Amino acid sequence: MSEYETILIERKGRVGVITLNRPKALNALNGQLMREVVAAVEAFDADDEIGAILLTGSEKAFAAGADIKEMQPKTFAQVYAEDLFSQWDRLSAARTPIVAAVAGYALGGGCELAMLCDFIIAADTAKFGQPEIKLGVIPGIGGSQRLTRAVGKAKAMDLCLTGRNMDAEEAERAGLVARVVPAADLLEVALEAATTIASMSLPIAMMAKEAVNRSFETTLAEGVKFERRVFHSTFATADQKEGMAAFVEKRAPKFVNG
Ligand code: CAA
Numbered sequence: 001m002s003e004y005e006t007i008l009i010e011r012k013g014r015v016g017v018i019t020l021n022r023p024k025a026l027n028a029l030n031g032q033l034m035r036e037v038v039a040a041v042e043a044f045d046a047d048d049e050i051g052a053i054l055l056t057g058s059e060k061a062f063a064a065g066a067d068i069k070e071m072q073p074k075t076f077a078q079v080y081a082e083d084l085f086s087q088w089d090r091l092s093a094a095r096t097p098i099v100a101a102v103a104g105y106a107l108g109g110g111c112e113l114a115m116l117c118d119f120i121i122a123a124d125t126a127k128f129g130q131p132e133i134k135l136g137v138i139p140g141i142g143g144s145q146r147l148t149r150a151v152g153k154a155k156a157m158d159l160c161l162t163g164r165n166m167d168a169e170e171a172e173r174a175g176l177v178a179r180v181v182p183a184a185d186l187l188e189v190a191l192e193a194a195t196t197i198a199s200m201s202l203p204i205a206m207m208a209k210e211a212v213n214r215s216f217e218t219t220l221a222e223g224v225k226f227e228r229r230v231f232h233s234t235f236a237t238a239d240q241k242e243g244m245a246a247f248v249e250k251r252a253p254k255f256v257n258g
Helices: 031-045 076-081 086-093 109-116 131-135 141-152 153-160 168-174 182-199 202-214 222-236 240-246
Strands: 007-014 015-020 053-055 060-065 098-102 104-109 119-123 127-129 165-167 179-181
Touching: 007 031, 007 131, 015 031, 015 182, 031 053, 031 086, 031 179, 053 109, 053 182, 060 098, 086 109, 098 182, 104 109, 109 127, 109 141, 119 168, 119 182, 127 168, 131 153, 141 153, 141 168, 165 168, 182 240, 202 222, 202 240
Parallel strands: 015 053, 053 098, 060 104, 098 119, 104 127, 119 179
Antiparallel strands: 007 015, 127 165
């Protein structure tokens, strides 16, 4: 029996799949779901047999936001003392690449959870938004920061201030999502992308992820210097030797994750 109640866990080859599973609440992110997603991501991240993580929801909703019914009775003192939503920050510490496969609603915390992943593959049914303002609050899991970095100030302000949703096409044009695919193909395409990532050298994939993420934290000159040092360090791995030898010998590489 699974140790989790609000998510489903599966292994598909070297991909760890996490499916949000509170269908009656459109996968609203309550405290239990947050703890379970964080625990599942950390468990897959610590597992040498897992080379990529795929996070998804249902056809109707990736997640319709933080659980409003759970939040409603809370006081300022409570949300401040428990530092509500701070546990989600632990997903940013995961080294293993995380792909989000989003169909249907990805609103509020749902949009923020998708943005906590490394990239988003969206079904043509996906709807993204930060509607918190309509509830008298603002985004609380990084939406005002990550959405702005992803789509720029104009659209981030538009979404955060009007609370309107953006469809998958607009989200792709704006740079929020990497690809849009027909809803029926979403899981297959996302699993294929995650499987491709998991077929690479895991330490090198981690370095690539770390280098891209550094661009959000530093200046261009410092970021380029960081990238170059990490690039140099790839030459210390067996997988760089194997990857380049395989190219020269016109064969597929066999990475050893070292
Ligand atoms: N929290 C708690 N329950 C939610 C929920 C949420 N965020 N979203 C949906 N649900 C529940 C509904 O209450 C309903 O439950 P009942 O059957 O018990 O009434 C069930 O899920 C189905 O929802 P609807 O009947 O509303 O379904 P719909 O198809 O008519 O509408 C929707 C779908 C437009 C997504 C609508 O549910 C909605 O607007 N949800 C709220 C979206 C929202 O405001 N999200 C932001 C939350 S705040 C936040 O996330 C803060 C943050 O930054 C961390």
